[in-house]
Amino acid sequence: MARYEQVQGTVALITLTNPPVNALSAAVRLGITETVTRALRDPEVKSMVICGENGVFCGGADIREFAKPMSGPPLVPMIAAIEEGEKPVVAAIEGAAFGGGLELALGCHYRIAHSKARVGLPEVTLGLLPAAGGTQRLPRLIGLAPALDLITTGRHVTAQEALKLGIVDQVTDQSALDLAIQFAQQVVGQPLLPRKLSTRQTPCPPDVDGLLEETMAQVKQRARGAMAPIACVQAVRAAATLPYQAGMQKEQELMATLFHSSQARAMQYCFFAQRAVGRWSLSSGAHSGNSKPRPVSKVAVIGLGTMGRGITVALVKAGMSVLAVETNKKQLEIGKQMVSAMLKHDAQKRNATPRLDLLHFTIDLLELKNTDLIIEAVFEDMALKKQVFKELSSVCKADAFLCTNTSGLDVDELAAVTKRPELVVGMHFFAPAHVMKLLEVVHGSRSSPEAVATAMHLGKRLGKVSVLVGNCAGFVGNRMLKPYLEQANFLLEEGATPELVDGALEEFGFPMGVFKMSDLSGLDVGWRIRKEAGLTGPNVDPRDPPRRRQGRRYSPLPDLVCEQGRLGQKNGRGWYLYDKPGGRVATPDPSIHKFLEEYRIKHGISPRQIDRQEVVERCLFALINEGFRSLDDGIAAGPEDIDMIYVFGYGWPRHRGGPMFYAGMVGLPRVLTRLEHYRQAHPEVPHLEPSPLLRRLVASGSPPINKWRDFLQRPHSQL
């Protein structure tokens, strides 16, 4: 797992060989330990170079080993042996040096990087900290403030930034390995002590305590309950305040707390789940391994409203040429201004040139005739979308893919109005579409594997986490959101305030609670959907009492709020009061409290004390329950798909792994018992009835999440 060669007569070349990313498995660690010992003992060898096979230095510790009993040589003494040795060691960094990989390079005396390489300590994103000396060596190399930034965020830096920060000594456009071998020969005989990072003092600003306190406050706010970022600050503090060995001791202690935590398990699950959702399969037997995407070079976006603009920006940022289409010149001009401004703003942030040359605007649908793939992003209205799809079907070339950006409309109904239903798929982007990482790719019953593969591949090109889902109202994400929103409204009826509900959900780790989120999206969005569904407005069945619709409990509270002209952030009044229309600072509104009190009196509801546990359980267990139903219906392929949708699209805290992972952590029997309890208390709410899949899993002894697929009634039936 580590190859040993002697090159240029005196240089020992050690190559890590553990594809695809040369992770530091037990075998690799053993290989490094043995080859370094051999090189140190061999009198012919004057210096060493460590590199990785296949153009990747090292992706860090082998994350898959974390769930198993420890074996093989530990990393800390292995890296110490490299640093303490009396022969210079040069790391030749190509591709990536992440986590333990960078820590290995920091134990080397010199680092040479290829210009396309990236380095970083992403352990915090796995619920850990860099525990092979990274929290102690990096600050000693680059100083306290930049080390705090890199370690607490886990962000990767380019070779150029790494050079500026002082992480690497040289960057080359040529072979980093060749340069490293040359370099290793040149540095023989030069004093090694100053190159041993463990012997250095951490460069610190005058007010160390001030910097650490400020960083800790920022990190705590960002962490939303995650422990690892806080432990990272504590470990880096040790690098600034303690001698090296004591700092290493602190690093190990903090790691021991994180290593077996449920948060680390959740975040490592997310790491693998994110990759797993890219491997999709259909009930037809087609899957990502046997279905090729078709090359797409010309893309068009229809409609330059909020979603269309975001999608256009995302496509241009990915280097794709985009034809943006609007219905009239005025709308086109507005869209053009907005898209250009967004691209300029984005480029400015990255110190880059905006690729306005990739953009073309038109109001003439005939210009679409050579386009490979069209993303329709018009208003969320079935009749309008159908009209657009009919037109697209006649003007676009026969093999062009037609994609609809919809948050929940029936993809099959749209496909049916075209002459090519097999080339129609849904692409549910999340607002803002150029920022949000999630894309739900919706498989219609007639979508071809090639269409699915092409949409999934396009999502990847856009840097999205693309999840394949089946076609039903709301797909996976919004379908599960419905019972969540419903419970939140019921809680208001029963005695809660928007602040209480939001506070509980924010304490759980959401960036914002359900009512703040609704205010941000605009309360009229849901109002319109409810009107169309006959839940409010003129189409309501006159026999329905005010708090019942279509045979079940219904809360008209959000409708009544809209009727008061409260539309959310956009007009400065929603469930909260805002500093100004479009403002973001929410304050509790006494008039909402009064309105809720009057509503309860009017409907004869005696308010009761509601605690945070009830809020979390009723909102989240109802959502999770719908997740089990989506799995059983074959709308979601597996629990990982649901979890990635929620982590990347709905702000579910990553350190809780996603709703389905969380259910497993809480314990399926407990989720079942609590749902049964709430269902008994609220018999008129069918969403609280535990799903048959949840019952089957509990009856089968609550198997681990990776076994749930074996219990599905109709696996992949909608996919």
Ligand SMILES: CCCCCCCCCCCCC[C@H](O)CC(=O)SCCNC(=O)CCNC(=O)[C@H](O)C(C)(C)COP(=O)(O)OP(=O)(O)OC[C@H]1O[C@@H](n2cnc3c(N)ncnc32)[C@H](O)[C@@H]1OP(=O)(O)O
């Ligand atoms: C009392 C008890 C005390 C307990 C104390 C315990 C002490 C334990 C001591 C531990 C010491 C810790 C040392 C260190 O600080 C910890 C770490 O290093 S954690 C790992 C940090 N590294 C990362 O987070 C990098 C992760 N990988 C990536 O970012 C990317 O994979 C990449 C390297 C940039 C490559 O990207 P891509 O080319 O896009 O490829 P993929 O991402 O698709 O990956 C391909 C394939 O490889 C798998 N993989 C990637 N990295 C790892 C890894 N580090 N370990 C295992 N597997 C990895 C990935 O899952 C893909 O596999 P597939 O899904 O296709 O099967």
